Amino acid sequence: MCGIVGAIAKRNIVEVLVEGLRRLEYRGYDSCGFALISNNELVRARTTERVADLGEQGEKMSGNIGIAHTRWATHGKPDTVNAHPHFSNNLIGLVHNGIIENYEELRQELQASGYIFVSQTDTEVIAHLIHQAYTKMNVRDLAIAVRTVIPRLHGAYAIGVIAQDAPDVLVGARAGSPLVVAYGKEENFLASDALAVAEHATAMAYLEEGDVAVLTTDGISITNLAGNPQTRIQKPVPAQTAAVDLGPYQHYMQKEIFEQPRAIADTLGHAQSADSSLFDAKPEDLEKINSILILACGTSYYAASTAKYWLEDLAGISTQVEIASEYRYRKTVPNPNALVVVVSQSGETADTLAALRHAQSLGHTETLAICNVATSAMVRETKYRFLTHAGTEIGVASTKAFTTQLVGLYLLALTLAKNKKQLTNNQEHDAFSRLRHLPSAINAALALEPQIIAWSEAFAKCENALFLGRGLHYPIALEGALKLKEISYIHAEAYPAGELKHGPLALVTEQMPVVTVAPNDALLEKLKSNMQEVKARGGRLYVFADSDTHIVAEDGIHVIRMPEHYGDLSPILHVIPLQLLAYHTACARGTDVDKPRNLAKSVTVE
Template sequence: MCGIVGAVSKRNIVSILVEGLSRLEYRGYDSCGLAVVNEKNQLERSRTTQRVAELKENTTALYGATGIAHTRWATHGKPNTDNAHPHFSGDLIGVVHNGIIENYESLRAELIGKGYQFTSQTDTEVIAHLVHNNYSSMNHRDLVEAVRLTLPRLHGAYAIGVIAQDMPGILVGARAGSPLVVAYGEQENFLASDALAVAEHAKSMTFLDEGDLVALTPDSVKVMNFAGEILQREIRPVPAQVASVELGPYQHFMQKEIFEQPTAIANTIGNVEKIDFDIFGATHADWSEINQVLILACGTSYYSACVAKYWIEALAGVSTQVEIASEYRYRVSVPNPKALVVVVSQSGETADTLAALRHAKSLGHEKTLAICNVASSAMMRETMWKFQTNAGTEIGVASTKAFTTQLVGLYFLALTLAKLGKSPTPIHEKEHIDRLRHLPAALNAVLALEPQVIAWAQQFAKYHNALFLGRGMHYPIALEGALKLKEISYIHAEAYPAGELKHGPLALVDETMPVVTVAPNDDLLEKLKSNMQEVAARGGQLYVFADVDANIQASAGIHVIRMPENYGNLSPILHVVPLQLLAYHTALALGTDVDKPRNLAKSVTVE
């Protein structure tokens, strides 16, 4: 995987392909390339393990009106030029592919037996050779039919784009498990894994559904199923937020997105004046029998779900279970038809979470809800109810504003479930809404702490390891802080509930081990102070984000940044922001590629 761009036009599309790849760079990649059918009706390509900027330099003389391009994040084979996409079969077929072909080894052996030679270690090359085998054996060559005959042989997840040397003017795509969109231009059409790639050249688009096959020419788009039956798919405008994504005055997208959080949260809260089931498109009757919540998520979204468990059980009195989506469907679980299954994802295309959702539905879980940033995503289409977080396009691989807006959506969920009447204490609805509406202002006050965080980051850049501590609903915030630090600075970081220190992790503490502590003024503060003393007694360096009224004083080995105000249940949303800033500025001090950290991709669309 990572990013696909394809175009078929009546003009040279090389610059469009390169531009599309550059707009997908944020997803992370280790190589990139493009291929066109040139003026002599020959396949011509360029590939590199460097950045898209180098590919641009290498393709200035290339010309073609039909082409495909790709940024690769390695799954099969090392990041090198031979393994970079597009892959060719002879001089006839070119293919780009996101996903994983699970039966590629048996297909590879079969194709070698037929005389095909492999030049890469990838699973993608089997697709090119299978299409070639079907295509070259036809009396009347038909690229669409050759691809259609290939698809049943492929087991796994994929989105593909295919071109043929002797059929200029046609581009074929297909999807099963990985996202793919069609975008419509004037006398040209586009194929991409993300509409962002070609939004500058198109005003409308179609999201392909699972099992769609599509044939594009400059003047037409034909969508069909794998049986070849013509299908109708909705054509919709390209969202304005997709059409324009600029860095502006910021040094990195991650920094921009950290500072966009007040606006993103305000947009997510919207004009909500009262808590009601229609926030999620539901009614009281729809949810009246719910007696449990099961939340499925991965990575950062999983940590937002862990915070939500505290909120839902405390505010609504509804038992809540949080599962790592990539583990859930591989164990025997006990389904509860009265449970609300909630899936949380920034992209709505996270492969593990989608698979977990489908598994839950197969077990009889009919009540499903998506909390997601992309309204048109597979996750939003496959759940009964939905909530869009309205964070706007998030470019940085390390999630920031998507996380905090997920927390807002999950807080709305906790308050809504409280209306089922199982709440252990009365819910004062207006008070909660007022505090939500004050969040953007509170966040701006937290962002003003950036200069103090920068000073800490200069010290953190000297460390190789770090511990993060939190208690209660701030333990998942410690987990998120540790994840951010290791994602973009490559400093090894782990998080623990502070009470667990003496059960093992304390053995790691010495003067070389910074211990970041999330210290809100809540019921667990005195317990947390005792845990901090355990660190100080072993010579550890404490870096404490403390509420202004937490009465934690700076001293030798204890560094304190004071948060502007105590924010009660919503405190996790405030406390995570300085942890984001700490990770960002530490990475900046170390000179890492902040927006595109090594080995990571923005949207994990394969298992």
């Protein structure tokens, strides 16, 4: 979602701010801007174009302290007047991630006090509140002003603040939205993602809930809202790998699709057996578990829905999967012996994090995070954890994060099955043999790309598509439809194939391509009957079939054969061509693949 960069140094930091925003572009945005203190004045540049345009504006500007932002619109349409940074009376400059829920009440109060609002955002109230507190002081202290205002804000925030008459202080604060401070040599930084300033910093620390950080060129001090000093562990800045380099690929999404064999191999890591230590648990910790509750959003929800089949089939444990944004707004019946699993790429997904905390408030103590970020809030707040090793994922449409989540969830199913003596030694050995072979199998699936490109030319001319799957592969059909709609803007939906006659069949015409996931499993013959229903109504079938399904190409049925049937792990293999189909269809339509309209990478607001 929105991105923050802040810097204070003994050099011109415009380039630092702009480069930091460029590294945060993957999060998604519709406007961007930066503010500086230059020649004792608060100045800024803002645009609804890309960061490159902002960089051109900044070529003639300079300053030693500044804040910058990429905005994904929540309150107020995407235009320059709503872009951050926001000013209050040319004294306070502020950037903000998150949502202030009581902004209307605060806005009315400030207007009654004479403050004039120029934007439609909730953020502007924070700038005016800080200005109000700051100018009332006998001796002005920006950090104290921020600490005074924060208790009045209801919602989630991460902020960066500068004051025109305090050119030697940059203040940051967080509650609900992630924020890091980073340490350099006579220069220090603030960012929503360490990647933004990794080139310039030697160490970093994650701010905790309620922290207020004061940055100068001499150092960084952190306090709580009462002003009491806080110690946060400094960590090495994540290595700048090739993650931000496209290499031979046209888009990050394409690069990340092809990184999946490596990502899965890294995620498997030292996993040689179904061992509870994979989840930082002891065998006895899992003995009392008699049900599973999985909370997730978006793509992670489809990974969780796939895992439901594994957990119930392999481990014999009743499993419930909930959309995190819905779970905490209804009455539920908590089971103290349930394992609550939260699944998230970033570990900061606002709805999932809130759902986790709600579950804990209901008495759920057994909690597990499956996540790609070791330092995230979810990982810190759960009892157990499994870290995927997808690496940095820049494309908004998740690919390698999804498949590595599936690997983690499959390992969980195996571990619980073994713990409950549902898994024999031979079955465990066979399962891990298939896991170790999975990267090679995915490479074979990636080799189907030329055939999928040919299909994408036909899909690019469509405005609607239907995806079908059965059993374990129904969530994969859902994921395939999501990918297509996210980046190509083609309306797509997925159904269990057996539900065709209960409504979706009415949509089938020659103009409606029907994508079918057809593994050679127990439901294959049922699926073939569903396909015939589509064909009989003039529908065009595009089938990803295992080699031994005996589904042949004919008039109205297009077939791409998967390299091999992969049993329980077939969903991980079958999602690869669906990712490629979405990607190449989007390319053929000329959309912005890595930064699709209206979407953000990390959804850190509700």
